[in-house]
Amino acid sequence: MDIAVMPADSTPTWWPSPAKLNLFLHVTGRYDNGYHHLQSVFQMLDQGDRLAFEVTDDSSITLATPLPGVPAQDNLVIKAARLLQRFTQCPQGCVITLDKQLPMGGGIGGGSSNAATTLVVLNYLWGCGLNDDALALLGLQLGADVPVFIYGNTAFAEGVGEQLTPITVAPACYLVVNPGVHVSTPAVFSEPELPRNTPKIGLSDYVFEKTHNDCQQIVCNRHPEVAKLLQWLVHYAPSRMTGTGACVFATFSNEDAARKVQAKLPANWSSFVAKGVAQSPLKRQLHDVYAAPDRH
Numbered sequence: 378m379d380i381a382v383m384p385a386d387s388t389p390t391w392w393p394s395p396a397k398l399n400l401f402l403h404v405t406g407r408y409d410n411g412y413h414h415l416q417s418v419f420q421m422l423d424q425g426d427r428l429a430f431e432v433t434d435d436s437s438i439t440l441a442t443p444l445p446g447v448p449a450q451d452n453l454v455i456k457a458a459r460l461l462q463r464f465t466q467c468p469q470g471c472v473i474t475l476d477k478q479l480p481m482g483g484g485i486g487g488g489s490s491n492a493a494t495t496l497v498v499l500n501y502l503w504g505c506g507l508n509d510d511a512l513a514l515l516g517l518q519l520g521a522d523v524p525v526f527i528y529g530n531t532a533f534a535e536g537v538g539e540q541l542t543p544i545t546v547a548p549a550c551y552l553v554v555n556p557g558v559h560v561s562t563p564a565v566f567s568e569p570e571l572p573r574n575t576p577k578i579g580l581s582d583y584v585f586e587k588t589h590n591d592c593q594q595i596v597c598n599r600h601p602e603v604a605k606l607l608q609w610l611v612h613y614a615p616s617r618m619t620g621t622g623a624c625v626f627a628t629f630s631n632e633d634a635a636r637k638v639q640a641k642l643p644a645n646w647s648s649f650v651a652k653g654v655a656q657s658p659l660k661r662q663l664h665d666v667y668a669a670p671d672r673h
């Protein structure tokens with residue numbers, strides 16, 4: 378899989394829905410409701426899915442491009458649109474087109490990012506007038522990873538992943554590889570052997586080499602293909618699993634180096650190369666739209 382750079386000027390208007398990586402993931406505790414207290418760096422990427430929205434005068438919300446295996450009412454895009462419509466009592470509806478490029482359930486945030494793009498863009502197109510804080514609170518109802526895509530910054534995260542502070546990390550190009558196994562996020566977080574008391578670090582202490590992913594060992598034990606992929610990749614570059622997997626990323630200083638290793642990958646592992654960005658392409662496009670002199 379090779380993901381094309383998302384165009385910002387094609388017709389219909391496509392809106393980016395970028396992927397993220399968890400550069401590290403420490404589980405530092407557990408809340409009474411079963412959710413875990415995490416520390417992480419969310420790295421925004423310049424690659425991802427894209428969505429288009431056609432506003433309708435009636436209140437119907439339709440997804441023109443259903444995802445195989447995901448009923449429309451469970452699709453986070455539909456859930457996000459309905460949530461915003463209900464919360465703002467918006468009388469309008471929409472037809473949504475989702476161009477799915479990212480592997481699903483890979484720990485790269487596909488569904489959460491789709492939900493965030495839907496909230497951000499419909500807020501604009503429907504003229505709801507909510508600010509990012511309000512949208513992030515709404516998004517949190519859909520998933521712990523939605524707020525970071527609303528704000529759209531590479532960020533140090535705490536809480537369940539919703540307490541976000543922008544962070545500057547070294548520029549890098551990532552080879553993201555999908556080992557092709559499905560890892561259930563709730564299953565990883567309910568594992569008795571999951572380390573749950575990693576000492577907290579400060580934002581300024583973050584160094585890739587001094588951090589880790591607390592979920593990685595458990596996923597490697599349960600899914601040998603992930604362990605095999607990591608062993609293969611670390612031979613070429615610093616590598617780690619993202620989120621609760623199953624995707625793994627290797628870190629390079631430039632695109633050429635990443636593409637050289639991508640060319641050597643065994644054929645059974647799909648992959649894409651992406652640059653780390655400080656601000657998500659969604660936020661950049663939105664900024665341009667709001668800044669345009671002829672916007673209505």
Ligand SMILES: C[C@](O)(CO)[C@H](O)COP(=O)(O)OP(=O)(O)OC[C@H]1O[C@@H](n2ccc(N)nc2=O)[C@H](O)[C@@H]1O
Nearest residue numbers: 411412413415489520521522537538562563566620621
């Ligand atoms: C692990 C990460 O991928 C890191 O980016 C995310 O925090 C997961 O975010 P997400 O997929 O949006 O997660 P949610 O849909 O909110 O939760 C899925 C499941 O993961 C577990 N979960 C999630 C986040 C968290 N801080 N603690 C948890 O224990 C819960 O069992 C929950 O039922």
Ligand SMILES: Nc1ncnc2c1ncn2[C@@H]1O[C@H](COP(=O)(O)OP(=O)(O)OP(=O)(O)O)[C@@H](O)[C@H]1O
Nearest residue numbers: 452453481482483484485486487488489491522620
């Ligand atoms: N628009 C969507 N895109 C992808 N998955 C969706 C979507 N809507 C609902 N889902 C469901 O959510 C599940 C998780 O998908 P997703 O791609 O968000 O996982 P992920 O990359 O592991 O996310 P995270 O890193 O946030 O945990 C899918 O298996 C699918 O059943």
